Structures are given as structure tokens and as C-alpha cells.
Amino acid sequence: MSEKEAKWYVAHTYSGHEKKVKANIEKIVENRGMEDVIHEVVVPTEEKVEVKDGKKKVKQKKIFPGYVIVKMIMNDESWYVVRNTRGVTGFVGPASKPVPLTDEEVRWMGIEDKTPSIDIEVGEAVKVTSGPFENFIGEVKGINNEKQTLRVSISMFGRETPVELEFTQVEKL
Template identity: 25%
Template sequence: MNNSNWYALFVQTGYEDEICKMIDCLTQIFNFSNKTIYYETLVPKRKLYETKHGITNQVIRKLFPGYILIKTDDIEYMYIISKKCFHSYRFIRRANYSFSIIKQDEILQILKLMDGNGVIDVSNVFIENDKVRILSGPLFNYTGIVKKINKSKKRAKIEIQIMGKNLPIDVSIYVLDKLPNDDINKIILFKKTIEEYK
């Protein structure tokens, strides 16, 4: 939709997915303008490796806890609907009280990292000395946003811009012990001192 923009809705943490379902239901029940309203909701997530009691598991965590991203061509209507959701708080606004639109380049940066289910998957990397090759996954070709690699925790710290602010976020990496033969000639995309958390 050409006239649609992305907005951020601040909600109670832990109820993001539930509120998306409530918005879907309420939008079907109420239609104050008697016209077709275009909207889609998104709760960006990421796969992470987490270790508990010596056991490492892969879990899915929300990228922006407490926020829902909404794309719509009628923000006033979505505002009214969101106010009917018990755990919904407010849309992010500017100083003049107009709704803050998420810039196109900011939202595209996030969307390109996610798969079809709205999840940032694990990237495969190979580390040799202080050089890192990103072989596959969402970080492939997006190494400019990689700021730090934590080999022991299998995480990469990336920096994305959202609502005009630079936000550091951890995403998972799978560190390969050996570089596959067909990847030997791949360009080294990221070169930085590997920083280990103690």
C-alpha cells in the first residue's frame, strides 16, 4: 500500500502477540469509517542461544519487548482500536502530538533481517584470528551493522536505527570449526578484533 506507514505501539511487555490478535478481532468487529482499512501488525523476534544449568538451547525472544510495529493507511482508526485493547498503552508520538512514522530505511533494515515468520535467524560464521567470514544467514551482506562478536556466547552485537535512535541488539551466530571448501574464496566481509565477554 503506497499510502501506508509503519508506526510503533507501546504495550505491556509479554502481551505483544496477544494484542496483535486482539487488534485483528476488534478490527473485524468495529468499522467506524465503513471502508476497508489496510493494516498489518508485526512483533519482530530473534533466535538466541541461551545457556542455563550448563545446557545450551535455542530460544526465540522478542526484538523490541513492549512494542508492536503496525503498518496502516489509517493511523487514527488503528489508534481508536488500540485503545480498546486492555494491555495497549500508546502510539509513539512527536512533540506536536502527531504520530511518529518509522522511516522507510529504518523499517527496511529490520524487515530484511527477518524471515517470513518475522524472526531473525542464526547466521553461520567462521572466525580465524581477528577475521570473521559471514557465510550465510541474515547478517550475510549486512556486516556494516555488526559491532562485536562474542564467540563463547554465540552472539553478534548489531546496531540498527529505529525511530532516529541507534539501538544495539544481540543476534545469534553459529561458529563453524572449519571453513567449508566451497566457501574458501568468499570475501571476508567483517574484520574486527573479536571481543570475548568474561
């Protein structure tokens, strides 16, 4: 059952408990120091725009309700940890042997391609292209690739104001 390379596995959960299960698995991994075995836990979501009372709202909607995707090296201990996390009802696959997702399934689900690179560095000037600070120009003070955000200092009312912007909201000058 043991392999060297981490693969993506699907765990079935009670519907509506996906985020709680994700948090529980991450907490157990942290407490037991298993970061080298269980790498990542994902609840696949997509943005849906809803119009309510004439106002647009962007909501995160679960693509696969009742499932969490776990990237891990499958062994007895990692199987036990995920399988016995509160809210998990089992793995997808025959009874005791979870089946990993194929590379094609992982690409199709869009799990791993969520980290776009950005050709902007700290200290460079950027123009805000959307949002409340549209058309402002600022200097990049920090980059968070994981959250896909930039910390930008813009001049507002004669003062330098730090704002957090998404990669998609800015363009390099």
C-alpha cells in the same frame, strides 16, 4: 490525518503484553472487517540460543520489549482501534499524531524482509539438509510461504511419512 498508503507505526504496550496486544488488535480488525485499513501487526523477535544443563535451546527473544509494530493506513478509526486496545499505552510520536517509521527504519528492524522466496515447487524432489530427517529425500506436497515451511513426504521404514520442514532445512535435487 488520512493517507492512501499503509505505513508502519509503533505502539507502546505494557511490558510483557506484546503478544496479547497483537492478538487483541488482530481480533478487533477481524471482527470489524478492517483488514483493508490495518494490514499487519508484528512483535519483532530474534532467535537466541541458550545452553541450559548442557542442552541447546532456541528461544524467541523480543527485540523491542514493550512495543508492537502496526502496518496501517492512519485515519481516525484505525488510530482509535489501536490506541484503545487493552494493553496499549499510546503511539510513538507527539501526543495525538503518531509518526510512521521511515523505510530505512523498517529495513533496519527487518520487519518486511522476512519472506524469502524458495525455488522449489510442489511435486519436486528435495533432500533434507538438517534436523532429525537429515539426508532423507522426499517429495514436496505443499508450500506455506507465510510460515516459511514445506510439507514433504519422505519414505521412512517403507512408508510415506508427511513432515513439515523449514525452507532452510532442504535443498532442491
